[in-house]
Amino acid sequence: MLIRHSIISNITSRLSTSLLYLGLGIWAITGILLPVSLFADEPMLNDKIIIAHRGASGYLPEHTLAAKVLAYGMGVDFIEQDVVLSRDKIPVVLHDLELNATTNVKQVFPNRARKDGKFYVIDFDLSELKQLNVTARIRKNGNPRYSGRFPPGRSEFKIATLSEEIELIQGMNKSTGKNIGLYTEIKSPAWHHEQGYDLSTAVLQTLSDYGYTNASDNVLLQCFDPAELLRVKNELNSNLRLVQLIGENAWNEADTDYNKMHSKAGLQKIAIYASGIGPSIDHILKVRNGEIQSTTLVKDAHDLGMVVHPYTLRKDKLPSYVNSFEELMELLFVKAGVDGVFTDFPDLAVQFLKSK
Ligand code: G3P
Ligand code: CA
Numbered sequence: 001m002l003i004r005h006s007i008i009s010n011i012t013s014r015l016s017t018s019l020l021y022l023g024l025g026i027w028a029i030t031g032i033l034l035p036v037s038l039f040a041d042e043p044m045l046n047d048k049i050i051i052a053h054r055g056a057s058g059y060l061p062e063h064t065l066a067a068k069v070l071a072y073g074m075g076v077d078f079i080e081q082d083v084v085l086s087r088d089k090i091p092v093v094l095h096d097l098e099l100n101a102t103t104n105v106k107q108v109f110p111n112r113a114r115k116d117g118k119f120y121v122i123d124f125d126l127s128e129l130k131q132l133n134v135t136a137r138i139r140k141n142g143n144p145r146y147s148g149r150f151p152p153g154r155s156e157f158k159i160a161t162l163s164e165e166i167e168l169i170q171g172m173n174k175s176t177g178k179n180i181g182l183y184t185e186i187k188s189p190a191w192h193h194e195q196g197y198d199l200s201t202a203v204l205q206t207l208s209d210y211g212y213t214n215a216s217d218n219v220l221l222q223c224f225d226p227a228e229l230l231r232v233k234n235e236l237n238s239n240l241r242l243v244q245l246i247g248e249n250a251w252n253e254a255d256t257d258y259n260k261m262h263s264k265a266g267l268q269k270i271a272i273y274a275s276g277i278g279p280s281i282d283h284i285l286k287v288r289n290g291e292i293q294s295t296t297l298v299k300d301a302h303d304l305g306m307v308v309h310p311y312t313l314r315k316d317k318l319p320s321y322v323n324s325f326e327e328l329m330e331l332l333f334v335k336a337g338v339d340g341v342f343t344d345f346p347d348l349a350v351q352f353l354k355s356k
Pocket of ligand 2: 080081082185
């Protein structure tokens, strides 16, 4: 079996919204869902890709520039940025809204927690965030989140702004001649709105400052919140390719019913604004009657012209039904037919695709 693995220069796929509406309209009238490629104004996003989840975070503290450089050197196609805002409205690359689990904020600013005991990124100016050291993720009891990984508290890592990370990746793209992409997530946009901040506008401005404005540019913009992705597209008039992340309702990522996104009708709504979906592995692989089966999610998304990039493959946190990282890769890429994966261990994933 041949699995193609190449860089983003070959990757385009954005369906024009109007043509997709036309395709769905024909489906509604005739019951015939024509292949979306007939309506595509650009080629499919059809190469298999590896996305460095928060960098090579299985080896170095997540979202540090060191983790991003290591991922780049491992041969990934995209590097992920989770983005939140500082108090002075600077997009910074961090997964959590709070600083508790990945920095030494308690030591540096002991009196800056809110009543809930959390130190929120948005309560600190960038100059203050830069005074912190980033550490490998810890649990509430102070133990490492992943015991076999880079030890918390070692070495010195700093919080990076989105601009700094883009400059690093673009710099490496120039020096290597590659074209590695950004896979940027707008984190908890509704929460930012509640705090009086517009995260999406700030992220789009930064991306634009570095030349990312069109569907053909090497960025995928992801979010768990469908209302915000629609806003990005329709109110903020972004032409970037969008990816709808699919979570679990219990996570409270957004005011939406993720269960509905798995149906064909739900996916059709997503296909109007997004080029792809980012479900969890568990949305794609299920154990039924002792057998590992794939759901219809990948095929249904593909039928609508969308790519599928599940999260998150971790060699040190495998699903119970597999014995190895490679087995999980085989199930996802070969059995289920996904188009890419988010992984903390990009070297293993790149090696897997190269072996095919
Ligand atoms: O964004 C996709 C993947 O990163 C999963 O979400 O929670 O790790 O940002 P999260
Ligand atoms: Ca993410």
